Amino acid sequence: MTQNPPRVQSFILMISDLLTKKITIMKNTFKTFIVIAALAFVYSACKKQDYSLGDLTAPSNIVITTEVVGQDATHPDGDGSGNVKINVTADNALSYKVDYDASTALDLVYVPTGNVTKKYTKLGKNTYRITAIAYGKGGTSSSATQEVTVRSDFSPSADIVANLTGGSSKAWVVDKSVAGHFGVGPWNNASVNPEWWSAAVNEKVACCNCFYTAKFTFTKVVASGTYSLTVATPDGAFTKTGALAGGLPGIPASGAEGCYSYSGGTSDFSFIPASTGIAATTSTQTSILLAGNNTFIGYGAVLKEYEIFSSTPTYLYLRVQGTETGNAWYIKMIPAAK
Numbered sequence: 001m002t003q004n005p006p007r008v009q010s011f012i013l014m015i016s017d018l019l020t021k022k023i024t025i026m027k028n029t030f031k032t033f034i035v036i037a038a039l040a041f042v043y044s045a046c047k048k049q050d051y052s053l054g055d056l057t058a059p060s061n062i063v064i065t066t067e068v069v070g071q072d073a074t075h076p077d078g079d080g081s082g083n084v085k086i087n088v089t090a091d092n093a094l095s096y097k098v099d100y101d102a103s104t105a106l107d108l109v110y111v112p113t114g115n116v117t118k119k120y121t122k123l124g125k126n127t128y129r130i131t132a133i134a135y136g137k138g139g140t141s142s143s144a145t146q147e148v149t150v151r152s153d154f155s156p157s158a159d160i161v162a163n164l165t166g167g168s169s170k171a172w173v174v175d176k177s178v179a180g181h182f183g184v185g186p187w188n189n190a191s192v193n194p195e196w197w198s199a200a201v202n203e204k205v206a207c208c209n210c211f212y213t214a215k216f217t218f219t220k221v222v223a224s225g226t227y228s229l230t231v232a233t234p235d236g237a238f239t240k241t242g243a244l245a246g247g248l249p250g251i252p253a254s255g256a257e258g259c260y261s262y263s264g265g266t267s268d269f270s271f272i273p274a275s276t277g278i279a280a281t282t283s284t285q286t287s288i289l290l291a292g293n294n295t296f297i298g299y300g301a302v303l304k305e306y307e308i309f310s311s312t313p314t315y316l317y318l319r320v321q322g323t324e325t326g327n328a329w330y331i332k333m334i335p336a337a338k
Contacts, residue, residue, distance in 0.1 A: 059093040059134035064146035080153030088114035090134035102129035121272040156271035165220040171336035210235035210259035237262035239300025247293030265294035298331040
């Protein structure tokens with residue numbers, strides 16, 4: 001192999017050395033750029049950000065106005081329908097919630113526009129304290145109260161009374177022989193079926209047969225024109241526990257849904273106009289309202305107003321609000337075997 005002359009070799013070495021230094025400088029420059037960029041990112045990430053929620057002034061000047069339907073000089077407490085038109089206004093309000101009766105457990109109903117018609121169903125002349133909460137930006141809120149006096153008159157259909165009581169006294173049981181004898185759906189008027197769950201034939205026999213052996217006897221006291229319910233549960237009451245048992249005596253404070261020892265009970269009940277306002281195409285628009293907390297119909301973990309969806313001498317279909325918020329329970333019953 002022919003060797004390069006000494007001068008050529010020296011030139012090659014010089015060029016090689018220059019290239020090596022240039023590459024080293026470029027590498028160092030790139031590394032420096034990366035370090036600076038990283039420091040800038042860390043600085044920007046750690047820099048305190050300033051946020052502003054704007055004006056958070058709570059709603060003010062809340063006004064509740066009521067109009068008792070049918071109210072005039074002759075009928076100062078209304079026409080007996082129990083209907084009251086309620087209007088809530090406030091400055092800086094975005095939406096409203098209303099509790100219709102301060103004498104019962106707090107139940108705030110969402111009323112986005114502040115306008116609603118409420119049907120009060122307690123019979124006779126009664127005074128209710130309405131509480132309204134106005135909500136503003138950022139969750140701010142303000143409240144106000146207003147009392148209203150209204151009369152509710154109601155006479156149930158003679159057929160419903162005869163079907164339920166047999167004219168004097170009649171016992172009923174849950175009809176385990178049909179699908180859908182027990183079920184649950186959402187508590188709102190847009191849903192009038194047990195769309196979340198519906199029981200199959202005999203579904204609770206294995207776990208909770210007390211559901212089917214309990215008897216519910218409805219009695220019409222002719223002399224006084226009043227009504228009573230007697231509950232007999234030889235195998236216990238089918239219910240949830242604790243506060244969800246709706247105040248039934250003897251039910252433990254905790255435990256799964258099931259059959260629990262219950263000594264039975266008797267209470268008065270009344271027929272009232274159904275408070276839901278569900279159309280007559282679905283409902284009789286009549287409810288059974290139990291007095292006190294020591295009785296129930298079918299299932300224990302519900303409130304005390306049972307709307308009668310259907311009633312014949314051999315069939316009773318009820319809808320009732322559960323003690324768990326948002327639940328509507330459905331129960332189908334038949335006369336007890338004698």
